Amino acid sequence: MMNLTPVAHGRPKQLQGLMCCVVALLLSACQQTQIVFTPTEPPSLASFEIPYPLDNHLPESGVIIPATDPMFSDEVHTELDLPYQLHRLASVQSTYDLSSNSLSNRVSLAVISPQTPFNNPDILQIALQEKARALAISLADPCLETFSIRVSLHSINLSLTCPDDVNHIYGLLVQFWQPNTFIDATTAPVDIDNIRRQLKLNKHLNAFSGAEIDKQWREKLLGPEHPYNKVLNNDALFDTLSLKQLQQIQQQAASQAQWHLFLPNMQAKNAEFDLQASIKLWPLLTTSFPKSSPQADKLETTTPKQTKKIFLIDAPGSVQTQVRLGYRIDYRIDHSINHAIGHTVDSELGDMSETNQLSSQEVTLSCRSLSALMGRSFSGRLYYDLREKRGLTYGIYGQCANAPLSSSIKFYGSTAIEHTGAFVVGILDHLALVKTQSASQGEINALKTYLIGEDLLSQDNSIQRENQYLQQLATGLTQVDVQKLNAELQALTPKRLQQLANGAFSGEPLIILRGDIDRIIPDLTSKLPEWQLERVKVD
Numbered sequence: 001m002m003n004l005t006p007v008a009h010g011r012p013k014q015l016q017g018l019m020c021c022v023v024a025l026l027l028s029a030c031q032q033t034q035i036v037f038t039p040t041e042p043p044s045l046a047s048f049e050i051p052y053p054l055d056n057h058l059p060e061s062g063v064i065i066p067a068t069d070p071m072f073s074d075e076v077h078t079e080l081d082l083p084y085q086l087h088r089l090a091s092v093q094s095t096y097d098l099s100s101n102s103l104s105n106r107v108s109l110a111v112i113s114p115q116t117p118f119n120n121p122d123i124l125q126i127a128l129q130e131k132a133r134a135l136a137i138s139l140a141d142p143c144l145e146t147f148s149i150r151v152s153l154h155s156i157n158l159s160l161t162c163p164d165d166v167n168h169i170y171g172l173l174v175q176f177w178q179p180n181t182f183i184d185a186t187t188a189p190v191d192i193d194n195i196r197r198q199l200k201l202n203k204h205l206n207a208f209s210g211a212e213i214d215k216q217w218r219e220k221l222l223g224p225e226h227p228y229n230k231v232l233n234n235d236a237l238f239d240t241l242s243l244k245q246l247q248q249i250q251q252q253a254a255s256q257a258q259w260h261l262f263l264p265n266m267q268a269k270n271a272e273f274d275l276q277a278s279i280k281l282w283p284l285l286t287t288s289f290p291k292s293s294p295q296a297d298k299l300e301t302t303t304p305k306q307t308k309k310i311f312l313i314d315a316p317g318s319v320q321t322q323v324r325l326g327y328r329i330d331y332r333i334d335h336s337i338n339h340a341i342g343h344t345v346d347s348e349l350g351d352m353s354e355t356n357q358l359s360s361q362e363v364t365l366s367c368r369s370l371s372a373l374m375g376r377s378f379s380g381r382l383y384y385d386l387r388e389k390r391g392l393t394y395g396i397y398g399q400c401a402n403a404p405l406s407s408s409i410k411f412y413g414s415t416a417i418e419h420t421g422a423f424v425v426g427i428l429d430h431l432a433l434v435k436t437q438s439a440s441q442g443e444i445n446a447l448k449t450y451l452i453g454e455d456l457l458s459q460d461n462s463i464q465r466e467n468q469y470l471q472q473l474a475t476g477l478t479q480v481d482v483q484k485l486n487a488e489l490q491a492l493t494p495k496r497l498q499q500l501a502n503g504a505f506s507g508e509p510l511i512i513l514r515g516d517i518d519r520i521i522p523d524l525t526s527k528l529p530e531w532q533l534e535r536v537k538v539d
Contacts, residue, residue, distance in 0.1 A: 037523040038392065038422040043429045046384045048442030066452050066486035070479050071465050072262065080275055083282050084109075084259035087469075088266065105264050105271060106462050107169040109177075110157040111257035114404055114474050117153040117231050118253045123238075125151040126198050127190060127246055128158065128176055134188035135175065143172055150467060153228055154404055154474040156253065157466060165270040166263055170278055177254055177283045182246050192243050199238040210322050212538050213313060213514045217324045220311060221510050222406055223304045235539065255285055260473070262466055306508040309532045310424075310524065313514040321420040321515030323396075325427050326410035329504040330363050361477070361485050363407045366504045369489070369497060371398035371409045373439070373447055374430060381434075382411060386426045392419045396427075404475055409504060420520040421527035424511065431509065434501045438494035447497075451489060512536070 072087040118124065128149055136144040143162040150157045158176055160169045175181060182190050206212050219229050237245070261278075264271050306327075374381050375398020382396045396413030415423040439447075458464040472482060513520070517535065524533060 035418050035519060035523075037526070038419045040422050040425045040429075040527055041390065043381075043426065043433050044385045044389050045381060045433075045443075046379075048440055048446050066490065067456055067459055068483060068486075071459055071469050077275060080279070082275065083279070084261045086273075087260060087262045089262070089264050103269070104161050104163050105166050105169060105268055106159060106161040106262075107166050107173060107264075108157055108159040108262040108466055109170070109173040110155060110260045110262065110466070110470055111177075111253060112155045112260060112470060112473055113253075113256050113258070114154060114476065116256060117227050117405070118156065118256075119231050120234055120237065120249050121151050121153060121156065121253075122202075122232055123195075123199065123234070123241065123246070124156065124249055124253060125149060126195050126202075127182060127250070128156075130190045130195050130198075131176055131181060131188070134190055135172070138188035141172065143169060148463070150463070152403075152474075153231065155470045156257075157470060159463075159466070161462075163270070166272070167274050167277060170261070170273070171281055174281050174283055177250070179251060179283060179285065180247065182250065183243050190243075190246075192241065192246065195246070196238065196241050199241070203233075203235070203238065207538070210315070210514055213322050213324055213512055216311065216313060216536055216538065217410065217510070217512050220304065220512065221326075221328050221408060227405060228403070251285060254283065258473075260470070306510050307532070308508055308530055309511075309534055310528065311510075311512045311534055311536045312517050312521075313512065313536050313538055314517040315514050316516055316518070318417070318514075318516050320414045320416055321423070321513050321520055322412075322414050323420075323423060323427070324410060324412050324512045325424070325509050326408055327505055327507070327509050328406060328408045329366055330407040361481055361488070364402055364475070364477070364485060365488055366500045367400035367402045367407055367409055368451060369447065369492065370434075370501060370504055371400040371411075372451055373443075373497070374398050374434070375411050376450055379446060379450065381430055382413075382427060385430065386413075386423060390422075390426070392416075392423045392426065402471070402475060417516060417519050418523070420513065420515065421523035424513070424524070425527050428509070431505050435498065435505055438498050441494060444492060444494055444497065448489060448492060452486070455486075 069090060071090060073090050075086040075088055077086075129147075132144060132147040132149075135141075136147070143160050143164055146159075146161045148159045148161075150159075158173055160172060162169065175187060178184075178187065181187055182192075206215070215233065222228055224230075263273055266272075372380070375383065375396060377383055377395070377397060380396075380398060382398070386392045386396055387394065393413045393415045396411060399410045399412065401408050401410065411427055413423075455468075458468050472478075477485070511531075521533060524531070
C-alpha cells in the first residue's frame with residue numbers, strides 16, 4: 001500500500017506559498033499605484049438662446065415685475081409709549097401665504113441690533129430652545145409645540161403659530177425675555193447641564209461633519225479680532241456656563257436691542273390686540289449694559305489682506321475635499337464700479353483707496369447678482385460647467401452673506417480627492433472670465449427672472465417674509481432703498497454686471513480646503529504652482 005500522507009501535506013504548503021506570493025504582489029502593486037489627477041479645461045458657459053420660435057412651441061411668459069408694496073404696515077400709537085415697533089402683515093399678503101394655515105395666527109417677537117452683534121448668540125439660541133421645551137412640559141400648551149427660533153448675529157426672532165388669540169400667543173413669547181426666565185422655578189427653569197452638553201456636542205458634530213471649515217473661513221476672511229469672530233464659539237464658556245451667566249447674556253441682548261412685534265392683519269381671526277395689556281406684560285431689564293462694541297471702530301485696521309495662499313485643513317483618509325472660495329466685498333471698490341455708480345474719484349489718489357466703501361444698496365446688488373450668476377444651483381455657471389459638463393462635483397453653490405459689519409460672496413462645494421486641483425482651477429477660471437467677458441443678454445434675462453422670482457416667492461412664505469424684513473432693518477435699507485434696488489436689478493445690463501464683477505472680485509480670493517492633505521498637495525502644486533499652500537490647525 002502506498003503512503004499518500006506526505007503528498008497530502010505537501011500540496012497545501014505549496015498552495016499556501018503560492019497564495020502568499022500573489023498577495024505580496026498585489027499589495028506591492030497597490031502601494032505603487034499613483035493617483036491619476038483630473039486635467040483642467042477652459043471654462044464652459046451654457047447657451048440661453050431659444051433655438052425655436054416661442055409662439056410655435058411654448059407659451060410666452062410675461063416679464064416678472066418686482067413687488068413694490070411693503071410686506072408689513074407699521075402701526076403708530078402716539079398716545080402710548082410702546083416698547084416695540086408694531087408691524088401688521090399687509091392685507092395683500094395674507095391671501096398668498098403658502099407656509100401657514102389660514103386658521104392659525106402667527107405672532108413673532110424679534111430683537112435687532114444693527115450696529116453691534118449680539119454676544120454669544122449661539123449660546124442664547126440653545127438656551128431659548130431649552131426654555132421652550134421646559135415651558136411646553138410645564139404648561140402643556142399646544143401653541144408651544146409650534147415654537148420656532150431664527151438667530152443671526154444681529155437678530156433673534158421667536159415665533160409661534162397656532163389658532164389661539166394673538167394676546168395669548170404674545171403672552172407666551174414675552175416669557176422668554178423675562179429677567180429671571182432661566183432661573184425662576186415658577187416659570188419652568190432650564191436645565192443648565194443639558195445646555196452645556198448640547199453646546200459641546202455641537203462642537204464635536206461640527207468637527208465630525210466638516211463644518212469647522214466655515215469657522216476657519218470666517219476667521220481668515222475677517223480676522224480674529226473682528227466682532228463677528230469674538231462673539232461666537234466661546235469654548236471656555238461652553239464648559240463653565242452657569243444660570244447666572246446665561247441670564248446676563250440674555251439681559252445684555254435685550255438691553256442693546258430694538259424690539260419688533262409682528263402680528264397678522266386685522267382681517268384674521270382672533271387678531272384684536274390689547275396694547276395696554278401688552279405693556280403690562282413687557283419684561284423689565286434688571287441691569288444696564290453698554291450699547292456699543294469697542295471693536296466696531298477697528299474693522300479697517302484688522303481686515304486681513306488676501307494673498308495667493310491656499311489654506312489646508314487636514315482630514316486624513318477622507319475621500320473628498322471640501323472647498324470654500326470667495327471674497328469680502330464691502331471694504332474696497334475699483335474705478336470701474338466707482339464710475340458706474342456715479343461717484344467722483346480724486347485723480348491724485350491714483351489707485352482706489354481701500355477705505356472707500358460701497359453703499360448698502362450697491363453691496364446688496366453686487367452680492368445678490370454675482371452669487372446667483374455663478375452659483376444658483378442648476379442654472380448657475382459653476383454648477384453647469386463643473387457638474388453637468390465635467391462631473392467634478394455633486395453640487396456647487398454661491399452664498400451671499402450681507403451683514404451690517406461685513407459682506408462677502410462664498411462659493412462652496414465638495415469634490416473627489418482626484419478632482420481637487422481641477423475643481424479649484426475651474427472656479428478661479430470662471431471668476432476671471434466674468435470680469436473679462438460680458439454675459440449674454442439671454443443669461444442676464446434668466447438672472448433677473450431668478451432673482452425677482454425668488455423675491456416674490458419669499459413674500460409668500462411667512463418665515464422668509466419676516467427674515468427678509470429683519471435683514472432690511474438690520475442693514476439699514478428702507479422701503480425706498482429696496483425699490484431702488486429692484487429698479488437697478490430690472491435695469492441690469494451685461495456691461496453693468498461686468499463692472500460689478502470687477503469691483504467685487506478684485507484682489508485675490510480666500511481659498512480654504514479640507515481634505516487628505518498628503519493626497520491633494522501634489523495635484524495642487526501641479527495645477528496651481530503660483531499659489532502658496534499653508535496648513536491650518538483647528539481646535
